[in-house]
Amino acid sequence: MQDFVSYLRDRSGEISQLKKKGIKVIGYFPGNYMPEELIYASGAVPVCLIDGEKAAPANTALSVVPNIICSFARTLIGEMMTKENPYYAMLDMVVAPITCQHLKKVAEIWEYQEDIEVFKLGVPHQYYNDIELDYYTERLKALRDRLQAFTGNTITDERINQAIDTYNRMRGLFRKLSLIRRSYNSPISALDFIKLNHLSLCADPNDMIEMLESFYSKITNGHSDGNSDHPRILIVGPIIARGDYAILEIVQAAGGEIVIEEICEGLRYYWHDIEKSNDPLKSLAIGYLRDRLPCAFMRDSSKKRLHFILDLIRNFNVSGVIWHELLNCETYDAESFFFSQELGKRNIPFLVLESDCGMADVERLKNRVDAFIELIKGEIE
Ligand code: SF4
Numbered sequence: 001m002q003d004f005v006s007y008l009r010d011r012s013g014e015i016s017q018l019k020k021k022g023i024k025v026i027g028y029f030p031g032n033y034m035p036e037e038l039i040y041a042s043g044a045v046p047v048c049l050i051d052g053e054k055a056a057p058a059n060t061a062l063s064v065v066p067n068i069i070c071s072f073a074r075t076l077i078g079e080m081m082t083k084e085n086p087y088y089a090m091l092d093m094v095v096a097p098i099t100c101q102h103l104k105k106v107a108e109i110w111e112y113q114e115d116i117e118v119f120k121l122g123v124p125h126q127y128y129n130d131i132e133l134d135y136y137t138e139r140l141k142a143l144r145d146r147l148q149a150f151t152g153n154t155i156t157d158e159r160i161n162q163a164i165d166t167y168n169r170m171r172g173l174f175r176k177l178s179l180i181r182r183s184y185n186s187p188i189s190a191l192d193f194i195k196l197n198h199l200s201l202c203a204d205p206n207d208m209i210e211m212l213e214s215f216y217s218k219i220t221n222g223h224s225d226g227n228s229d230h231p232r233i234l235i236v237g238p239i240i241a242r243g244d245y246a247i248l249e250i251v252q253a254a255g256g257e258i259v260i261e262e263i264c265e266g267l268r269y270y271w272h273d274i275e276k277s278n279d280p281l282k283s284l285a286i287g288y289l290r291d292r293l294p295c296a297f298m299r300d301s302s303k304k305r306l307h308f309i310l311d312l313i314r315n316f317n318v319s320g321v322i323w324h325e326l327l328n329c330e331t332y333d334a335e336s337f338f339f340s341q342e343l344g345k346r347n348i349p350f351l352v353l354e355s356d357c358g359m360a361d362v363e364r365l366k367n368r369v370d371a372f373i374e375l376i377k378g379e380i381e
Contacts (some may be wrong), residue, residue, distance in 0.1 A: 052241020185226030
């Protein structure tokens with residue numbers, strides 16, 4: 001992991017050098033409704049805004065929004081206000097996919113508080129037929145046109161298809177890494193997997209692919225399945241922000257092993273590739289809207305996500321599910337009841353936890369996770 005740590009340490013300096021040479025730096029909100037391929041094909045540097053290590057930015061934002069806005073959305077506002085985080089100080093433009101109500105509010109607040117262009121990327125909140133697909137494709141076209149004008153570079157179909165190839169290679173590597181976590185002797189921990197995923201959201205994709213290929217071959221060389229009696233945990237939730245790793249550490253310290261995640265924001269969605277075609281914008285729309293697992297803000301997403309989660313439970317031999325949501329995230333809070341009922345019917349242990357980015361209340365979470373892991377251990381024995 002040392003190579004990745006050094007790369008991350010140097011990456012903001014590298015982007016800053018690129019910016020001095022006139023290359024644009026374009027930030028976007030997490031959630032996987034913003035195809036990075038488009039920014040990359042424009043010659044700009046895409047940077048996903050996923051930091052959530054400290055509570056301070058979310059607290060700073062309380063001077064402009066109430067605390068009913070979730071702490072991740074407030075972190076975005078606070079980071080922009082303070083600009084202490086180098087990535088925020090470098091942004092030339094931001095793309096804000098219109099997803100949950102809280103992120104929508106962030107885009108509006110940035111527009112009137114900050115001197116930065118915010119492109120609002122309309123995202124249909126349902127997918128039933130071609131109407132939604134056509135709308136999203138049109139919005140991607142508008143984004144492509146804006147990026148062309150902003151960067152001065154022509155975004156040809158060929159460039160988009162090349163970018164799709166590049167990001168497909170990265171998605172494929174994350175898939176492979178994820179699948180080896182089915183092993184009872186996984187050579188990669190949840191924490192490392194998530195840190196790599198986070199790094200990929202600010203790294204140059206070609207550098208990332210090279211590092212991931214080398215990492216994958218190192219960790220799988222001579223690896224064989226083993227035995228472990230640690231309860232195998234699936235984490236479900238709206239977001240894991242970069243640096244906000246306390247929940248992962250708490251589960252590990254309690255003797256649980258997180259073997260897979262179903263997280264809407266903050267992690268790259270890697271379960272399928274984008275299929276190329278003569279109309280690459282349509283391909284992106286199909287891949288990012290129609291074919292992917294819908295986030296919780298999407299209409300009728302709960303049952304689809306339930307089936308996906310049940311498949312993960314089977315394929316990764318999961319022994320318990322931790323539902324980890326942020327305080328005031330009403331979408332996930334409302335869904336937690338449905339999931340607790342459905343998993344309860346199937347006798348799958350289920351724990352709901354709430355916290356804030358930067359987590360002040362670690363002790364309380366620790367006690368609840370300890371008790372949950374003990375309960376699962378009791379069932380396994
Ligand atoms: S945690 Fe919930 S409320 Fe906050 S940005 Fe994510 S989906 Fe929206």
